[in-house]
C-alpha cells in the first residue's frame with residue numbers, strides 16, 4: 209500500500225488548494241512563477257471543479273486541466289489531484305432532485321452553495337464514481353501526480369426517503385432481526401416498538417425527545433454511509449494507480465465522522481486546522497487536533513488546510529500577528545505533520561470566500577503575507593531531515609466518537625457538559641505540562657502507555673471496560689473523569705448507574721446521585737497536596753469502597769464527599785475525578801499522576817508558554833508566549849544545531865515571542 213512517503217519523498221510538502229478554474233489562463237503562468245518563488249512543492253487541484261469538468265451530464269471538459277497539470281509539472285510543482293465530488297453541479301440537483309439532501313423536517317437543501325448531496329443517493333454515487341474513474345484514467349499516468357484527494361471535508365447529513373431505505377439496510381446488517389433492534393433501542397418506552405422494517409425512519413423532527421438508540425445509530429449510519437462514498441472513489445483510484453496514496457481531509461475535531469474508522473481506510477490522513485488567532489487557548493487546541501490526527505494516522509500526517517491570515521466564517525475574522533502563521537505551521541510539523549498546506553493558494557475575487565485569506569492575498573505578491581509565505585517555504589526545506597520521524601508519547605487520552613455521539617442527545621443530566629469541552633480541558637492540562645500525548649481508541653492496546661487519561665467516556669463497551677481493567681491490573685495508571693462508563697453500546701444505562709467493573713477498578717461503592725452544576729456555578733474542593741480549588745460543570749454524591757480520597761468537596765449539599773479519589777488496583781493505580789477542576793488543579797492532578805507513573809515532560813524547567821516536543825532526535829521548541837523566554841537545554845557535549853538557522857546552541861537558548869527552534873544533535877547532521 210502506498211503511504212505518505214510516496215508523496216513526500218524526503219521533503220516537507222508545502223502548498224495549498226489551487227483553483228485555477230476561477231482565473232483566466234494568463235494568471236496561471238503568474239501562479240507558477242509565484243509558487244516557485246514561495247517554495248511551493250505541491251498543490252491540491254480540482255477540489256470543487258465538477259461543473260467545469262462536467263458542464264452537463266456525461267460531457268467532459270478536461271483540456272483546461274491538462275494544461276494546468278502540464279504547466280505545474282513544467283514548473284516543478286507536484287499535484288495532489290482532487291476528485292470534485294464535494295460539490296455537484298447545479299444540473300445534478302435540477303435534473304435529479306432526489307440527490308439533494310433533506311433536513312430533519314423534510315425541507316430540501318438546495319444547490320447554490322456546496323456539499324448538497326445525499327450520501328445514500330445511487331444517482332449521486334454513480335455520477336461521482338464516473339467522474340472519478342475518468343479523472344484517474346486521464347491523469348493516473350501524469351508525471352506530476354503524487355496524491356489523490358477524495359471529496360472535501362465529508363460531513364453532510366440527510367434525512368430523505370432514500371436515506372431511510374439505506375438506514376434500514378444498515379440496521380438489518382447490524383441487528384439481523386427486528387426483535388434485536390427493538391431491544392437495543394428500548395422501544396418498550398413510549399410505545400415505540402417497530403413491527404416492520406418499513407416503519408423505521410431516520411430520526412426526523414418529532415414532537416419531543418427522539419429515541420436515543422435510534423439517534424445514536426443514525427450517527428453511526430451517517431458516518432458509514434459517507435465512508436462508503438469515500439471508499440468507492442478510493443477503490444476506483446487505487447485500481448488504476450495502486451502506487452499513488454489516497455487521502456481525504458478531516459474537519460478538526462468534527463463530530464460527524466468516526467475518525468478512527470475513516471483513518472483506517474486512508475493511505476494518508478489529513479486534517480484542516482483553523483485556530484482563532486484571538487483565542488488565548490488556540491495553541492493548545494492546535495496541539496490537540498494535531499495529536500489526534502497523528503494518532504489516527506498512526507504516524508506522520510498532512511496539514512491539508514490552514515489560513516495564511518484571517519478566515520471568513522467567524523463573526524469577526526482576525527488576521528494573524530506577525531510570526532503566528534509560522535509558529536502554528538511549525539507546531540504542526542513538531543507534532544508529526546510532513547506537509548503544511550493552506551486554503552487556498554490565491555485569494556478568490558468572487559464567491560462566498562473572497563474575504564478568506566490566501567497565500568497570495570488581494571494585496572498581491574508584494575504583500576507582507578506573501579513574503580511570509582515565501583519565508584516559511586524556505587524554512588520548511590531545511591526540515592527535510594525531520595520527515596518520516598515519529599513523535600514518541602507515553603501518555604494517551606482515550607477518545608471514541610460513538611461515546612461522543614451518545615452524549616449529544618437531549619434529556620440528560622446536564623446540557624452544559626460537552627465532550628469537546630472536556631477533551632480540550634484535559635488535553636490542555638497535559639500539553640501545558642509538556643507531556644506529549646497520543647489519543648487512543650478505548651479498544652486499543654494500551655500497554656506502552658505509562659498514563660492513560662479518560663476525560664469522559666460516557667459509553668464504554670464491554671471490550672473497552674475489560675481493556676481498561678487489564679491495563680491498570682498490569683501496572684498502568686488511569687485517570688478517569690466523571691460520567692464515564694455509564695452506558696453500554698446501545699446507550700442503555702449500566703446496572704448501578706456506573707458499570708460494576710469500572711466501579712471495582714476505581715474503588716467506588718456507589719455513585720448515589722449526579723449533581724451537575726449550573727453555568728457560572730463552582731464548587732470548592734480541597735486536598736492535602738492539591739490545596740483548595742474550584743470545580744465546575746459537575747459534582748457527585750460519591751461513596752468510595754477501596755479508594756482513598758485525594759480531595760473532598762467543601763460546603764454545600766455534598767460537603768465532605770470525595771471530589772478526587774485514587775485506588776490501587778492490581779499492580780496499577782486508578783484515579784477518578786468527579787468534577788472539572790479549574791485548570792491549575794487539573795494540571796497539578798494529571799502532573800502528579802504522570803509523575804507517579806514515571807513520566808517526565810519533554811523537557812524539564814520550561815518557562816510558561818514554551819512548548820517542547822521531540823520528533824525522532826529533533827527537539828522542537830516553540831514560544832507561544834508574547835514575551836521572550838530562556839530555555840535550559842538538555843546536555844549534549846557538542847551542543848545542538850538549529851536546523852532552521854544552522855546555528856549551534858549549548859546550555860540554553862533564548863526564544864523571542866512566537867519563535868521556534870528545531871534542535872538537532874550533531875550526529876544527526878553528519
Ligand code: GLA
Pocket residue numbers: 360361480482513519520551561564
Ligand atoms: C474548509 C474547506 C475549504 C474552505 C475552508 C475555509 O476547510 O475545506 O474548502 O472552505 O474551510 O476556511
